[in-house]
Amino acid sequence: MKVIENVQEMQDFIKGARAKGLKIALVPTMGFLHDGHRELLKTGRGLGDVLVLSIFVNPAQFGTKEDFKTYPRDFEKDLRIAGECGVDCIFAPKAGDMYPEGYQTFVEVTEASKNLCGESRPGHFRGVATVVLKLFNIVMPNKAIFGKKDYQQLVVIKRLAEDLNLGVEVIGVDTVREPDGLAMSSRNSYLTEAEREAARCIPEALKEAEKGFLKGERDSGAVVGTVKKIIEKEPSAVVEYIKVCDKDTLADLDRIEDGALLAVAVRIGRARLIDNRILGKDKEGGRSKKCSA
Numbered sequence: 001m002k003v004i005e006n007v008q009e010m011q012d013f014i015k016g017a018r019a020k021g022l023k024i025a026l027v028p029t030m031g032f033l034h035d036g037h038r039e040l041l042k043t044g045r046g047l048g049d050v051l052v053l054s055i056f057v058n059p060a061q062f063g064t065k066e067d068f069k070t071y072p073r074d075f076e077k078d079l080r081i082a083g084e085c086g087v088d089c090i091f092a093p094k095a096g097d098m099y100p101e102g103y104q105t106f107v108e109v110t111e112a113s114k115n116l117c118g119e120s121r122p123g124h125f126r127g128v129a130t131v132v133l134k135l136f137n138i139v140m141p142n143k144a145i146f147g148k149k150d151y152q153q154l155v156v157i158k159r160l161a162e163d164l165n166l167g168v169e170v171i172g173v174d175t176v177r178e179p180d181g182l183a184m185s186s187r188n189s190y191l192t193e194a195e196r197e198a199a200r201c202i203p204e205a206l207k208e209a210e211k212g213f214l215k216g217e218r219d220s221g222a223v224v225g226t227v228k229k230i231i232e233k234e235p236s237a238v239v240e241y242i243k244v245c246d247k248d249t250l251a252d253l254d255r256i257e258d259g260a261l262l263a264v265a266v267r268i269g270r271a272r273l274i275d276n277r278i279l280g281k282d283k284e285g286g287r288s289k290k291c292s293a
């Protein structure tokens with residue numbers, strides 16, 4: 001397994017691979033790998049001749065009051081997991097190489113970035129879209145794999161790839177969960193034992209909401225109310241948002257149909273946790289088929 005830190009070296013390696021006709025699969029991450037990342041890597045391994053894992057804690061997607069400095073990092077463990085998952089090359093650039101002095105170019109996916117996390121994390125998706133575009137330009141993947149836990153991120157990146165004709169197929173992989181249903185996330189490591197216990201309320205609330213939908217509830221307000229009531233039973237949980245949206249445009253929905261996205265962001269202690277669930281059948285159709293996460 002190759003480890004490359006330098007942008008130019010990465011581009012040279014990829015040009016060599018592409019010249020041999022090899023297909024490239026990229027799994028972009030911020031490291032601190034867990035079983036959710038293993039699933040992304042497993043998917044990538046099956047899709048490319050060369051599997052590239054990028055590890056880069058991207059300063060451009062963190063707000064000034066957010067956790068960039070304290071974001072968990074463990075490169076030795078990441079190396080081990082990458083080896084176990086059959087990664088061919090780790091690309092781990094330094095911030096100064098990705099954003100050298102004088103850097104001033106950013107890309108924005110305007111509509112898909114507005115709702116949900118876009119409201120509480122201004123500039124976040126601009127930072128994500130920019131770094132992902134840079135990674136695509138450097139690694140030139142045929143396929144790129146992202147998790148559905150960060151559902152809005154996936155929609156934003158699909159839109160980016162389509163709108164800018166990047167020629168990269170963006171693939172979403174189902175969320176991997178702990179045995180009690182909590183979505184795997186590097187930020188779960190911020191939770192104390194008691195907070196971790198409290199965090200079960202998030203998947204439980206989403207599950208209850210889906211039960212209500214399956215019994216015939218179609219009013220967004222009622223579904224949001226169910227989720228809120230369950231989460232707010234936990235004194236340490238602070239709801240940031242609970243929303244029902246169109247899964248492709250991410251526009252708010254008043255009436256729910258099969259395939260709507262129920263998405264939440266909740267703060268517990270130091271951790272900001274996001275999760276989501278597609279209600280009912282995940283139907284495809286029209287333009288949405290292409291950008292369905």
Ligand code: PAF
Binds near residue numbers: 029031056061132150
């Ligand atoms: O999901 C992540 O880990 C990051 O947002 C990503 C896509 C690697 C961009 O920094």
